[in-house]
Amino acid sequence: MQMPEILMYNLDNKKGSRLRLLGLKLHIRVRSVAPEDYGEPLGALAGFQPRTGAAAEEQFDDEMLVLVNFGSKLLNQFLQEMRATKQPGVALKAVLTPTNAGWNSVQLHRELCREHEAMREGKPAHPAGE
Numbered sequence: 001m002q003m004p005e006i007l008m009y010n011l012d013n014k015k016g017s018r019l020r021l022l023g024l025k026l027h028i029r030v031r032s033v034a035p036e037d038y039g040e041p042l043g044a045l046a047g048f049q050p051r052t053g054a055a056a057e058e059q060f061d062d063e064m065l066v067l068v069n070f071g072s073k074l075l076n077q078f079l080q081e082m083r084a085t086k087q088p089g090v091a092l093k094a095v096l097t098p099t100n101a102g103w104n105s106v107q108l109h110r111e112l113c114r115e116h117e118a119m120r121e122g123k124p125a126h127p128a129g130e
Contacts (some may be wrong), residue, residue: 002069005029007045009105010065015088019065023080026074033105035059042066042108043101060109064092091116 006028008016016032033045033101038056043049046068067075075095081087092112094100100108 003027004070004074005031005046005068007042007066007068008032009066009109010033010061011063015063015090018085018087019090020080022085022087022088024061026078028078028079038105039103041104045105046055046096048101048103054104056104056106056115062092062108062109062113063090064094064105064109064112065090065112066094066096066108068096070095 004027006019008019008030009032011019012032020030023027035056037045038059040051041049041053041054044051045093046066067078070078082089092109094108094112100111103111
């Protein structure tokens with residue numbers, strides 16, 4: 001398995017620094033994604049496919065994490081360490097999957113926002129038929 005990595009968005013602050021330290025502790029590479037890279041497929045940002053040079057159709061200011069090469073054990077360990085060390089939360093989080101690897105950062109952000117809103121309202125994130 002390749003080295004686990006966290007792609008961070010809009011976390012060039014104290015919270016991002018704390019996440020970097022947690023990454024060091026757990027042997028996870030942590031990397032910030034610049035807004036000019038928001039148009040690239042997530043798989044390209046993770047190094048699984050070539051970069052396309054695609055420009056992002058828009059940008060966003062929300063904090064977001066994409067967890068790359070995380071097995072279930074590491075995912076649980078990472079989330080437990082975040083809670084145990086009282087890391088400030090990041091609402092928008094996703095694990096890189098074959099499905100979302102072709103999406104760009106803006107597309108993932110839209111989907112996570114939609115899912116987050118549905119959960120807040122107590123609705124299913126993916127209504128039947130989608």
